[in-house]
Amino acid sequence: MTTPPPNQNDIQNGAGSSPPRQQTVALVDDDRNILTAVSIGLQAEGFATRVYADGETALKALLENPPDLAIFDIKMPRMDGLQLLQSLRAQSALPVIILTSKDEEPDEALGLALGADDYITKPFSQRLLVARIRAILRRSELVRNPPEDAPGDEQAGTIGRGRLRLDPARHQVTWNDRSVSLTVTEFLILEALAMRPGVVKSRNQLMDAAYNDDVFVDDRTIDSHIKRLRRKFRSVDPEFAAIETLYGAGYSFADG
Known part of the structure; x- marks a missing residue:
């Protein structure tokens, strides 16, 4: 039996000990079943999650308290995923994965053109989603946490x-x-x-x-x-x- 995640709140990993810096993934989708399933799956992989049921609420939260990565569904009321992505990109370089359906190929191209880092087609496997998340986070982690003791320009490979x-x-x-x-x-x-x-x-x-x-x-x-x-x-x-x-x-x- 699964319990729907609390709307607009952090869902914490229940493990007894957490890594030095737990990475956070924000999920934006009006389908609570998807939010619940994906949240539980990501928590099992060691991530903290935040969930939002509409784009307008998500945009404000993502700008005020950015996670490490966000996942947007395209089809949502009030503000769809592409509108959310466009508004976010005007103010933030937060890594983003968009979720599309098989018949939404033009949306995939537009999402990438608007600045999404990746897209995944529904239905998708949890293993694929986690692999894509980790691949993007490996490339972008240092954006948020540059090493304090890194050497100077030439030595660091600038x-x-x-x-x-x-x-x-x-x-x-x-x-x-x-x-x-x-x-x-x-x-x-x-x-x-x-x-x-x-x-x-x-x-x-x-x-x-x-x-x-x-x-x-x-x-x-x-x-x-x-x-x-x-x-x-x-x-x-x-x-x-x-x-x-x-x-x-x-x-x-x-x-x-």
Whole structure:
């Protein structure tokens, strides 16, 4: 017998001892059966969970008290998952997985274009969901908890390209010494371009750099990420033009 999780509250893992820093996953879905099942499954894997039954309530909570990762269903009342993602991305780089149905392929592409880090098609296995969550958290954990004793720029492997500075260890980006907040996916695309300035990277190569092998995205999704990257950099420098397009071939980073 399962008991529905309390709405809008943390659900704590019942284990007697907790790890040094328990990671938290927020679930947003209007289906309480899914919230209950997924919450119980994630707790069994050592996660703490928070649950929200609508997008409007979730958005406020996610911004005020961010978890480590959020999972959104697309079809919800008041504010659907794509609207929630778009509103969240205007203010946060929180890692996000979206849940879609088999007949919602356009929503999958739009969700990735809007900045989702991954998507999972319903029905899904708990094992798959946990694997995807852990893969994203491995890439993004240092965004929230940069090491205090990490060595200096060059020793830490910081990438300097003209006015751009990328710190993969801390997942930090600056342009002209001004911070630029990127999602995990955006960071990986930018890093792939900056590693070899002047070399044109095809959309397929950028997809390989940014997504897991079992995530398939449309070429236009990479184009959308590039547009978002340019927009973010132009918010700190209106003259930013370091990401160049070679039509029909791909993108490159101009080191200068």
